[in-house]
Amino acid sequence: MAFKMFAFCTVQLVLSVLFRTVATDNILFLQSLDSKSHHIWNKQIFDRLYENGHNLTIISFQEETSIPGKTFLVVKDFMKKVMAELSQDWDFSNLRSPLKNIKAMYDYYNTGSRILAKDDTVHRLLAYPKTFKFDLVIHDLTMGQFLLGFVDYFDNPPLVSVSAFNIPPHVITMADAPLRTTHMPHYASTYGPQMDFIERVKNTLYWGFDIFYRNCVYLANEDRRSKRLFGEQTASVGHIEKRSDVILVNSDFSMEHFRALPPNVIPVGGLHVSRREEVPPIIKQFIARAIKGVILLSFGTNIDSGMLGEQLNRDIFNVFRSMPDYGFIWKHGNPEKLDVFPANVLPLKWVPQSAILSNQRTKLLISHGGLLSLQEASWHGVPVVALPLFVDQFSNAEKLVKAGVGLSLPLTEINETNLRECIVRILQEPSYYEKMKKRSYHFKGQPEHPLDRAIFWIEKVLENKGLSYLRSPALDMNVFQIYGLDMIGVVLLVAFCYYLLVRRHFGKKKPIQDKKSKKE
Numbered sequence: 412m413a414f415k416m417f418a419f420c421t422v423q424l425v426l427s428v429l430f431r432t433v434a435t436d437n438i439l440f441l442q443s444l445d446s447k448s449h450h451i452w453n454k455q456i457f458d459r460l461y462e463n464g465h466n467l468t469i470i471s472f473q474e475e476t477s478i479p480g481k482t483f484l485v486v487k488d489f490m491k492k493v494m495a496e497l498s499q500d501w502d503f504s505n506l507r508s509p510l511k512n513i514k515a516m517y518d519y520y521n522t523g524s525r526i527l528a529k530d531d532t533v534h535r536l537l538a539y540p541k542t543f544k545f546d547l548v549i550h551d552l553t554m555g556q557f558l559l560g561f562v563d564y565f566d567n568p569p570l571v572s573v574s575a576f577n578i579p580p581h582v583i584t585m586a587d588a589p590l591r592t593t594h595m596p597h598y599a600s601t602y603g604p605q606m607d608f609i610e611r612v613k614n615t616l617y618w619g620f621d622i623f624y625r626n627c628v629y630l631a632n633e634d635r636r637s638k639r640l641f642g643e644q645t646a647s648v649g650h651i652e653k654r655s656d657v658i659l660v661n662s663d664f665s666m667e668h669f670r671a672l673p674p675n676v677i678p679v680g681g682l683h684v685s686r687r688e689e690v691p692p693i694i695k696q697f698i699a700r701a702i703k704g705v706i707l708l709s710f711g712t713n714i715d716s717g718m719l720g721e722q723l724n725r726d727i728f729n730v731f732r733s734m735p736d737y738g739f740i741w742k743h744g745n746p747e748k749l750d751v752f753p754a755n756v757l758p759l760k761w762v763p764q765s766a767i768l769s770n771q772r773t774k775l776l777i778s779h780g781g782l783l784s785l786q787e788a789s790w791h792g793v794p795v796v797a798l799p800l801f802v803d804q805f806s807n808a809e810k811l812v813k814a815g816v817g818l819s820l821p822l823t824e825i826n827e828t829n830l831r832e833c834i835v836r837i838l839q840e841p842s843y844y845e846k847m848k849k850r851s852y853h854f855k856g857q858p859e860h861p862l863d864r865a866i867f868w869i870e871k872v873l874e875n876k877g878l879s880y881l882r883s884p885a886l887d888m889n890v891f892q893i894y895g896l897d898m899i900g901v902v903l904l905v906a907f908c909y910y911l912l913v914r915r916h917f918g919k920k921k922p923i924q925d926k927k928s929k930k931e
């Protein structure tokens with residue numbers, strides 16, 4: 412009996428394995444923003460799905476070559492076109508004001524969508540026969556909402572939304588996540604969860620403005636764009652995004668403030684940190700030779716040190732030269748422009764950042780404060796000097812400072828003296844290392860790797876053709892029902908009727924009393 416059972420199970424297992432490798436699912440991956448770092452994050456997901464035998468069709472803003480199982484529709488020169496179209500007042504120095512920052516982001520998203528809608532890739536995808544069966548759509552929810560029209564266009568396959576941009580504010584509306592502006596700082600502010608009265612007022616204003624501007628201006632535009640592309644009968648994109656079965660967000664509570672999330676919003680923060688990266692011998696030797704260890708300076712994949720101006724480059728250079736005991740690896744787009752290098756500086760156009768940070772001899776990361784870089788530093792336990800410039804970088808930097816794992820120095824304020832002070836302070840103060848090691852311990856200490864978790868949920872949605880039981884029922888209700896306004900309305904109505912009755916009753920009695928009193 413036991414043997415029969417065993418044989419049966421084995422046959423089933425073999426069959427299921429065979430079945431999985433034979434039947435390939437078609438997955439449409441709609442990336443929506445031109446950012447190398449976001450591409451790296453998304454790539455971990457689509458590469459693993461490809462390895463698991465799925466057939467992927469991917470909109471990509473980075474050059475990638477199609478192979479059987481991975482078809483890329485590449486958008487070319489996107490960023491160039493967007494930057495050329497953005498208005499003059501879209502300028503970095505503007506972005507420290509939270510309200511302007513929020514508006515600038517949506518204006519940027521809007522311009523991006525306008526250009527993408529005209530792009531050849533979107534039209535190549537539109538040329539797919541409507542009957543082509545996609546078993547799943549993955550959408551990068553950060554921007555490009557009009558692309559959600561493809562969900563409707565391809566007959567509503569299940570939808571998974573993903574974002575490398577932490578938990579974007581609109582996940583609140585997409586998933587019906589609770590919003591308490593009294594302890595959940597908006598990303599454009601630099602507040603922590605403990606806010607004073609004025610901060611709470613301002614934070615509420617930021618959230619309110621964000622939600623209002625997105626719904627009334629940004630989404631309205633996206634909707635028009637989507638209807639123009641896919642036809643008037645297409646469901647509104649605001650409606651489609653709420654259909655997401657699962658929303659994977661690049662966040663981890665070891666690094667973030669508390670917030671409550673619905674069951675279909677699944678944090679997979681740091682899924683990119685353990686990617687395979689080739690470390691060239693020159694870097695290995697440089698790290699081994701540095702006397703007291705190395706310091707990595709990288710402004711991420713989008714900003715290049717060359718863009719920062721000569722003065723700043725010279726300041727950084729002087730600081731590095733004055734600390735010969737440390738080796739400095741400097742990610743720099745055009746190292747030829749710099750002077751002759753002292754032996755302790757290694758300028759490189761590209762750095763395997765996560766691999767360098769994982770080296771025991773790496774002592775510090777000097778970063779622009781991009782989330783993905785900070786996650787890598789946190790995972791590997793390396794303190795950070797953040798030089799924030801825009802978007803969420805100020806709040807990311809502030810979180811480092813509050814957690815005691817780094818220092819923040821706005822990029823527009825830095826000079827030779829304060830940069831050196833920050834670096835030296837961290838190198839000499841053990842508490843930064845202790846706290847960062849602790850954070851690393853909590854970040855890494857998970858039941859499974861965040862990438863495995865992401866893939867598990869995507870494949871679970873795929874296998875079950877949706878996972879609607881994780882979604883909040885409020886997503887299918889109207890505002891009156893959700894907040895019980897209809898009930899309150901009925902109660903008020905009953906109370907009012909009662910009041911009328913009572914008044915009529917007393918209204919009749921009163922004259923009699925009056926007469927009585929007159930008689931008396």
Ligand SMILES: *[C@@H]1O[C@H](CO)[C@@H](O)[C@H](O)[C@H]1NC(C)=O
Binds near residue numbers: 437467468480
């Ligand atoms: C994979 O998807 C592409 C569409 O991008 C399609 O042309 C191809 O036939 C698919 N391959 C399989 C094996 O289904």
